[in-house]
Amino acid sequence: MRWDGQALDADDGALPGLQRAGFVRTVRTPEFAGTAFHEVLCKSALSHVPAASHVPFRWTINPVRGCGHMCRFCFARGTHRYLDLNTGEDFDSQLVVKVNLVGVLRAELARPSWQGEHVALGTNTDPYQRAEGRYRFMPGVIDALASSGTPFSILTKGTLLRRDLVLLQDAAERVPVSIGVSLTTLDDALHRAVEPGAPTPRARLDLVRAVRDAGLSCHVMVAPVLPWLTDSTEHLDAILGEIAEAGAERATVFALHLRSGAREWYLQWLAEYRPDLVAGYRRVYGDRAYASRDYQRWLSDRVRPLLRKHGLDGAWDQDQRWGVRAAAAHDSARTASSTAPAQAQPALF
Secondary structure, eight states: OTTGGGSTTOOOOOOHHHHHTTEEEEEOOGGGTTOEEEEEOOSOSEEEOOGGGOOSOSEEEOSEESOTTOOTTOGGGGGGGGGTOOTTHHHHHEEEEETTHHHHHHHHHTSTTOOOOOEEESSSSOTTSTHHHHHOOHHHHHHHHHHTTOOEEEEEOOGGGGGGHHHHHHHHTTSOEEEEEEEOOSOHHHHHHHSTTSOOHHHHHHHHHHHHHTTOOEEEEEEEEOTTTTOSHHHHHHHHHHHHHHTOSEEEEEEOOOOTTHHHHHHHHHHHHOGGGHHHHHHHHTTOSSOOHHHHHHHHHHHHHHHHHTTOOTTHHHHHHHHHHHHHHHOSSOOOOOOOOGGGHHHHO
């Protein structure tokens, strides 16, 4: 029987790393062909973010480890190594699901020590990836946060968020709620190549409209910007124009990060998709996770007037300072460099 492998005592060959994570069972279903859900019992739902990370929040929630969006560039890929899984195909198809997450979260939020600090979702893997359609964590998460007086934000490229708009409207009446949508490109062919499991760019723009029609705050992360693929003035102008037309309040723009795990997977893909760009990426990134200071500044100079043109530059200075601090913290050179002229990018980088 196709459901025999769902039994709690079934021998499913779980890896030792999953055993350490509180492994319960592995589930495979025809609706998710090629995907294995490794169900685990988590000890904590809230993850603390060290201050050294240079991000403007201290707490996150990640219901699922791994992601069915299959983005070649996903910076969270390296976390799969902790589970004795690889950062490539395993990250895309071997998903670790915290089945007791909502109950654990409610208990943590009820503790007297909880101060109601902002909680961010979608900072590691997407809370509205397809797995959410099976496990339905987010309605319970939203209710738990709002009921405890905890403000929160969601960053996603998953159009499944539409299902919870009424819940989010209700939550926004009790606590500050912010929705962010991630968008990389308007090019359908590039989208299919670089993020083959994610909703289409047009579907995500429609999600922005739906969020704004629901009266909720919405910004768009134009990220990651892929050198030589999505960083032209024409592409950035077009994507920001579409974002503004969809009703987003603001947009932020960040260059690609190539952390360990994502770096190997993305560069392998690039060597097959556009081998002529590999040498340029070596110049821009070297052995760093972040693009060079020159590239960061060049991109900032290119983007700033476009954000202003489309009325999407609200809080730009704050977001840009965050991006520059993060890049500086990971830039091994740590040397000052001059601003590169926007039109000279191919020669400089």
